Amino acid sequence: MDPILKLALQTLEQNKQAIVFVPSRASAEKTAEEIAKLTAFQLPELEHEILKAASTPTKQCRKLSHAIKKGVAFHHAGLLQKQKELVEDEFRSGKIKIICATPTLAAGLSLPVFRVIIKSLKRFSGSWGMDWIPVLEYLQMAGRAGRPEYESYGEAICIAKDEAEKEEIHERYVLGKPEAIYSKLAVEPVLRTYLLSLISSGIIRDRNSMKEFFSKTFWAYQFKDLEKLEAIMEKMLHLLEEWGFITIVGSVDAGFVSANELNQEKLRPTPLGKRTSELYLDPLTARHLLDCLAVFDPEKNAFSLLQMISHTLEMRPLLRVKSKEQDAIQEELTKRYAFLLKEEPGAYDIEYDDFVSSVKTALFFDSWIDEKDEDFLLEKFDIRPGEIRVKQETADWLLYAAEELAALQDKSLAVKEIRKLRLRVQHGVREELLILLKFEGIGRIRSRKLYSHNIKDAGDIRKTDLTTLSQLLGKAVAESLKKQVGEEVKQVPEGKRKGQTSILKY
Numbered sequence: 001m002d003p004i005l006k007l008a009l010q011t012l013e014q015n016k017q018a019i020v021f022v023p024s025r026a027s028a029e030k031t032a033e034e035i036a037k038l039t040a041f042q043l044p045e046l047e048h049e050i051l052k053a054a055s056t057p058t059k060q061c062r063k064l065s066h067a068i069k070k071g072v073a074f075h076h077a078g079l080l081q082k083q084k085e086l087v088e089d090e091f092r093s094g095k096i097k098i099i100c101a102t103p104t105l106a107a108g109l110s111l112p113v114f115r116v117i118i119k120s121l122k123r124f125s126g127s128w129g130m131d132w133i134p135v136l137e138y139l140q141m142a143g144r145a146g147r148p149e150y151e152s153y154g155e156a157i158c159i160a161k162d163e164a165e166k167e168e169i170h171e172r173y174v175l176g177k178p179e180a181i182y183s184k185l186a187v188e189p190v191l192r193t194y195l196l197s198l199i200s201s202g203i204i205r206d207r208n209s210m211k212e213f214f215s216k217t218f219w220a221y222q223f224k225d226l227e228k229l230e231a232i233m234e235k236m237l238h239l240l241e242e243w244g245f246i247t248i249v250g251s252v253d254a255g256f257v258s259a260n261e262l263n264q265e266k267l268r269p270t271p272l273g274k275r276t277s278e279l280y281l282d283p284l285t286a287r288h289l290l291d292c293l294a295v296f297d298p299e300k301n302a303f304s305l306l307q308m309i310s311h312t313l314e315m316r317p318l319l320r321v322k323s324k325e326q327d328a329i330q331e332e333l334t335k336r337y338a339f340l341l342k343e344e345p346g347a348y349d350i351e352y353d354d355f356v357s358s359v360k361t362a363l364f365f366d367s368w369i370d371e372k373d374e375d376f377l378l379e380k381f382d383i384r385p386g387e388i389r390v391k392q393e394t395a396d397w398l399l400y401a402a403e404e405l406a407a408l409q410d411k412s413l414a415v416k417e418i419r420k421l422r423l424r425v426q427h428g429v430r431e432e433l434l435i436l437l438k439f440e441g442i443g444r445i446r447s448r449k450l451y452s453h454n455i456k457d458a459g460d461i462r463k464t465d466l467t468t469l470s471q472l473l474g475k476a477v478a479e480s481l482k483k484q485v486g487e488e489v490k491q492v493p494e495g496k497r498k499g500q501t502s503i504l505k506y
Helices: 003-013 025-036 044-052 059-068 081-093 135-142 163-174 188-200 207-215 218-223 226-242 259-264 271-278 283-294 302-310 323-339 352-368 374-381 385-408 412-427 444-452 458-463 466-473 475-491
Strands: 018-021 072-075 098-101 115-118 122-124 130-132 155-158 246-249 266-269
Touching (some): 003 115, 044 081, 081 385, 188 207, 207 218, 207 226, 271 385, 374 385, 385 412
Parallel strands (some): 018 098
């Protein structure tokens, strides 16, 4: 018998609970299904609750419901938030005995875990192939076992394929020391974001206050070389000035400038810089959005804006292009090449892989707003319902930011197109349904039902009898819809009622 299955069954025989950590989402699902086949539990009420958590149950939902019925669950970033919470709560209650999870469950949760089983301590690391995970990550996983509020002790068991790997695991992890923790300010996107924020909020007003502030950070304590630190910050200042987010007041273009004169130059945010900071955007992303919007043409389709927001740091992790997909993605890119707002980098450019991944991510969004269902998206793009929700939220934020930046640049046509696209991404619909989405209680599925029956706007709703609407939407929703349309009519001046159908404003 597979050692994972054997250890899981031993845990159940002791009437204890366990987490099985595996490297991937697919592995979490497969392992949970295999363990579930061996248990005798019957929990039909949990099966029903899991399916209820999704508006439209997907293939993944059904997999989870079948496993959870047998007291076993999987947990990863692809689950809906409600499903994650249900799995965690029912594990705490003791109904769920085994969770098969990716390392995302390793931090921040205290659960009644007696045994942690770690399937592998290696992860795929790009061009380097499989590599050992950090000691800190191992400690996070192993640390889920034997929490003092639940157990007097716990067990963490790592699976080794042979004696040599067993020795390696013992030396590297059981006897190993955790890696040093480094300041996040050393990462360039973080530094430029915080520097702009500090200038925008008035905390930093000149170079003296900048040096004083950063000299007290953990980064400075760790870095020690203050001169090199100041050179890095100086580089960031000039980038922010070049991108149009700050002005350096009193700067001298030529000639000798003393250190004292340099330090007294005032650092001020521009309106663009202040709004970028308020939107919590990386300045590099804001500059990217502004550059794309500068060449945006309303004649281009939604793919232009979708690829624009997909090619940002904030959208990461992007949907990775697998080897077998390369030709298909390239073909799709060729069809849409004219819609790109920035030139495609060369095949040997360091950014090329990210660019291709951004195209796949944009194609996913394009399918979503074309009303493709979640099972189709899972099959086509290998993206799960929970990931779809996260991507939707990120896209909404980035589109809102783009809308705000476009408004500052007086690009009214771009603002109008972005607002429409935001609604489409929020609901996953084609543009023709936007008018119906204005009504409370009408979402993706109900609006499509109405449209398919030639009910396309407020005027059509008024003309349709309540019985027909009830058959399509249910009585409560139909009555609410009729009431909303009736109230809306009352608010419209008598002389303007005739012929009014469009009620959605952009």
